[in-house]
Amino acid sequence: MPSGKPIHLNCNQNRLLKPMLEFARKIFLFLFLMSSLPLLGQDLIWPGDINNNGVADNKDVLYLGATLGLFGPERDSIYDFWEPQNVPSGWAPSFYPYFDFAFADCNGDGFISDEDLNAIIQNYGFEHGIIEEDSFDIFPSTVSQPILFAGEESILLNEGSTMSFPVTLGGTTNVVDEYYGIAFSLNFPPGFVVSAEFEFTDTTWFDAEGDGSLYLSRWDDEGNRLDIVHSKRNQTPALGTWGEIGIVHVVIEDDVPGFAGEIDFMTFDQTYLVNHVLQRQNTITIPLKAQGTTSLEELQKTSLDIYPHPVGAGKNCYILSEQINGQETLKLLDISGREIPVEASFESGRIDLQLPDVPPGVYILSIQSENKSLIHKLSIH
Numbered sequence: 001m002p003s004g005k006p007i008h009l010n011c012n013q014n015r016l017l018k019p020m021l022e023f024a025r026k027i028f029l030f031l032f033l034m035s036s037l038p039l040l041g042q043d044l045i046w047p048g049d050i051n052n053n054g055v056a057d058n059k060d061v062l063y064l065g066a067t068l069g070l071f072g073p074e075r076d077s078i079y080d081f082w083e084p085q086n087v088p089s090g091w092a093p094s095f096y097p098y099f100d101f102a103f104a105d106c107n108g109d110g111f112i113s114d115e116d117l118n119a120i121i122q123n124y125g126f127e128h129g130i131i132e133e134d135s136f137d138i139f140p141s142t143v144s145q146p147i148l149f150a151g152e153e154s155i156l157l158n159e160g161s162t163m164s165f166p167v168t169l170g171g172t173t174n175v176v177d178e179y180y181g182i183a184f185s186l187n188f189p190p191g192f193v194v195s196a197e198f199e200f201t202d203t204t205w206f207d208a209e210g211d212g213s214l215y216l217s218r219w220d221d222e223g224n225r226l227d228i229v230h231s232k233r234n235q236t237p238a239l240g241t242w243g244e245i246g247i248v249h250v251v252i253e254d255d256v257p258g259f260a261g262e263i264d265f266m267t268f269d270q271t272y273l274v275n276h277v278l279q280r281q282n283t284i285t286i287p288l289k290a291q292g293t294t295s296l297e298e299l300q301k302t303s304l305d306i307y308p309h310p311v312g313a314g315k316n317c318y319i320l321s322e323q324i325n326g327q328e329t330l331k332l333l334d335i336s337g338r339e340i341p342v343e344a345s346f347e348s349g350r351i352d353l354q355l356p357d358v359p360p361g362v363y364i365l366s367i368q369s370e371n372k373s374l375i376h377k378l379s380i381h
């Protein structure tokens with residue numbers, strides 16, 4: 001039957017084809033496994049992720065600063081795009097806890113230099129595998145704990161404006177025992193900030209040799225976060241020191257969602273203060289709080305009355321409100337949020353004020369109790 005022939009032939013073809021396909025499959029599997037061996041058997045260098053924790057970011061700059069100027073074997077390919085590279089053998093010694101100095105040679109040219117910072121910048125935030133915590137060796141116990149501080153503890157937000165805050169590390173009684181570099185992030189609440197940038201202080205205490213430093217700051221719009229890092233470059237720490245690191249410039253949204261009382265406006269996060277061998281020193285951080293952002297017009301609607309108003313500088317005035325029970329505390333703030341000393345006496349429904357002799361202008365009265373906050377504009381002439 002003519003129609004049976006092709007079926008018979010097909011069966012023969014299958015008998016031949018099956019072992020051939022199986023053989024080809026095994027060859028393919030063998031070749032695939034061979035090509036994957038480096039992935040399975042050893043770490044690979046992702047250019048920019050120097051500490052190999054799964055992400056390229058500001059902490060990696062600390063590792064670069066600690067090894068700048070060192071030489072070692074070149075990689076097979078000199079390349080700094082976000083693709084895994086084999087680790088060349090022969091680099092020594094290694095970072096804590098253990099990974100090769102070859103990771104700091106991000107572009108693989110055999111020299112750890114400023115060019116390797118470009119790999120961190122161009123691959124910033126890129127991830128591979130599972131992200132692990134940045135781990136540093138611990139600095140031997142110290143007497144002082146340096147403070148990271150934004151100059152003021154509390155501010156009033158000026159909507160639609162740029163506000164600037166100097167960031168200092170340490171103080172006369174909180175010196176940094178061994179300073180080599182610092183990485184930290186500034187977190188802002190969602191909806192408050194358009195963007196932020198960091199201006200590092202010129203000719204700083206942390207670059208006394210004047211041979212330049214590694215600097216990087218990076219605004220993450222989605223995360224409302226500013227990453228910052230500075231590192232010295234000469235493998236020599238500054239001893240017993242402190243000072244200003246730089247100024248953070250923050251562009252405030254035109255229309256910030258209203259809130260009463262205080263909110264953590266800027267918090268320090270992921271702070272890594274290290275010496276020249278990447279030992280980490282504990283740091284105290286102080287968040288910058290913001291007072292309620294209710295507009296000055298809305299402040300007038302608060303249910304309290306001031307007599308007389310406006311009031312003369314250095315004069316007396318009193319506040320009447322049914323919401324006052326005499327258990328409150330009162331603050332007088334200038335328009336930039338700075339607290340002005342004022343004498344106040346409280347009784348139920350009334351607060352008497354003896355105003356200081358201050359320049360004429362608009363001031364803010366902030367009256368706080370355990371469960372409520374009254375904020376009101378005070379015009380002084």
Ligand SMILES: [Ca+2]
Nearest residue numbers: 049051053055
């Ligand atoms: Ca990293």
Ligand SMILES: [Ca+2]
Nearest residue numbers: 105107109111
């Ligand atoms: Ca290099």
